[in-house]
Amino acid sequence: MLKRILTRQWSFFWAGVGFGVAQIIYMIAGYIKAAADGKPLVSNPITVTTNLGGMFRGIEVFWWGGKTFGLEKGLYGSAFSVDTWGPILGMILGGLLVALAERESRAWARYSPKMLLTSLVGGFIFSYGTRLAGGCTLNHLLGGIPLMSIKSTVVILFMTIGGLSMFFLMAKMGVGSYFKHQETLSYVKSAREKNLLADGVTYDPNYNPWRDPWRWAGMAFLVLFLVPAIYYFFSPESKHSVPNSGWLFMGLTLLAGVVGGFAMAKSGFGTECALVSAEASAMLKKDEERFARMGIPAITRTLFKGLLPLQGLLASIVITGVFAVGAWVLFGVNLGFQSPVKNQLNWAAMLGGLLLGAGAVALIGCEIRSYMRLGLGYTNTLIGFIGFALGYLPYTLFYEQHKAFEEIILVQEYTWGQLLFPNNIAAQQIFAVIWTLALFGALIWAIRAGARNLKVQTVHVLNRSTEDLQLGVEGAPVVTQPQPVPTFGSAD
Incomplete structure (x- = not known):
């Protein structure tokens, strides 16, 4: 059982559970x-x-003394001070651990x-969207939703519009076939x-990835990023470092990243697939x-029809919500x-979404x-x-x-509780419990609806991993063959 857990891909559901942990x-x-x-104690999910x-900012301070291109504050210094962050390093490490456990990096993927x-x-x-929206999809989907954030709810509505629009644009550009949750050599080669x-x-x-100049450029930048990140993890020059935050805090945040990165790398779990699947x-x-003619892979159509990414997303959200809301209701730990x-709804958030x-x-x-995919070695x-x-x-420049x-x-x-029940903490807590139960109900619905859609x-x-589902359950094929797409040797 342990060998299977370590060497085989996971379902989106269990990946979501892992990220919730x-x-x-x-x-x-x-x-x-x-x-x-x-x-005071506050329940703040990962950001x-x-x-x-x-x-x-740490890159330019470490390598160039902080005055990149002769600018007094460099490129990033007007908005940021030198920092390093355990969850980011942990997610990259988590992806690397999966590559080692499965004995397969994704460097082969061209x-x-x-x-x-x-x-x-x-x-x-x-990246620019994160600045306008005040956080990435992790912040708003996996953190803001279980905490009932008004801003996150609005940002997500705009994210769905932007995501689906780009999905169809990529298909129009002829690169829709690359939109997949994960690349595993056995499945891709068989396909x-x-x-x-x-x-x-x-x-x-x-x-040969070692002859790919694109890959060399990406690897060079990753080295420029990781060397100072690891250095500042142990340096008092960084706000979040062992000297300033202590071994326990830095170790636990690193562990959180490793667990989350490992779970994501075991399934291809992410937020963008969940948003698109809910609509597609x-x-x-x-x-x-229609999607087959657009060149969308069969396995992507399967995970969309089966609402598999949405199940993983909701599993993580529910676990986070139960913990944070439970800590608030039972022990008075404030929601983050x-x-x-930063966490109030503004005009910038909509464009950012x-x-x-x-x-x-x-x-x-x-x-x-993307962090776990860096650990897995994806060139793109x-x-x-x-x-x-x-x-x-x-x-940063403006x-x-x-x-x-x-x-x-x-x-x-x-x-939403504060908006609906101002100055009534008890009513807000009751609303939070109902909100969390509703999210749990959405998870149950997504699981059952996905099974019905896939007839499994x-x-x-x-x-079962998406690859296993795609190969068919009990010998029954799940989806039809897609139309051909341009090969590497074509004019495209």
Whole structure:
């Protein structure tokens, strides 16, 4: 059983459970640090984007003394100070551990120049979107929703629009076949041999990743990023470091990242697939051949129809919500994500939501999914990560203008409970319990609806990887063969 867990891919459901456990580890780390500092306990789920800005600042301070291109504050110094962050390093490490356990990195997966440029642009769009929205998809979907955030709810509505729009645009561009949750060599090679060209688009027996200049560029940037990140993990120059935050806090935040990254890498779990699947499932039931003609892989159509990413997303959300709301109701631990301006709904958040959705789809991965994909060795993510660094620049170079835009607040309250029941904590807590139960009900519905759509047993949806489901349950094929897509040797 242990060997199977370590060496085989997981279902989205169990990946979501794993990420929910990571959230709990992180919140406990926050409790311990708050208690040590004499501050009130607050349930704050994992966040990464602000810390990533500090890590980009760390690159220029470590390598160039902080005055990149002769600028007094460098490229990032106007908005960020040097930082490192355990969850980010942990997620990268978690992906690497999966590659080692499965004895398969994803360096073999070949991406066309068009797709690599799409990833670069996607990284830029997504990264800039995090600045406008005040957080990435992790913040709003996996953190804000279980905490009943008004801002996160609105951001997600705009994310769905941006994500689905980019999904169809990528299909129009001829790169829709690359939109897959995960690449596993056994499945992709088999798909190629069976002439399922969209599913096998990344497989080329003649491809040598060590001769790919795109990959070398991405690896060089990753080294520039990781060396100072590891250095500042142990340096007092960083706010979050062993000297400043202690071994226990830094160790637990790193562990949270490892657990979350490992779970994601075991399934391809991410937020962008969940958003698109929620919208595309009904479209596929009505006209799947349309998606096949667009070049969307059969396995992607399967996970959309089966609502598999949505199940993983909701599993993580429910676990996070039960823990955070339970701590609030039973022990008086305040809910997090209630900082002035940052967690209040503003105009910038709506535009940011559109960019987050579009960028995540173009990247073939949201921010947290990109970290585990770095650990797995995906070339397109290595290139997309360069786009992450570039996407912060409009914000950092015009920092004051962006801050002024963010301060145009539309709703003062942080949660729906506060908006509906002002000054009534008991009613807010009752609403929080109902909210969490509703999310649990949505999870049950997604599991049952997915099983019905795929015509399989519920236990199979819960416990089988998408690859296993795609190969068919009890010998019955799940989906039809897609139309051919351009090969690497074509003019495209």
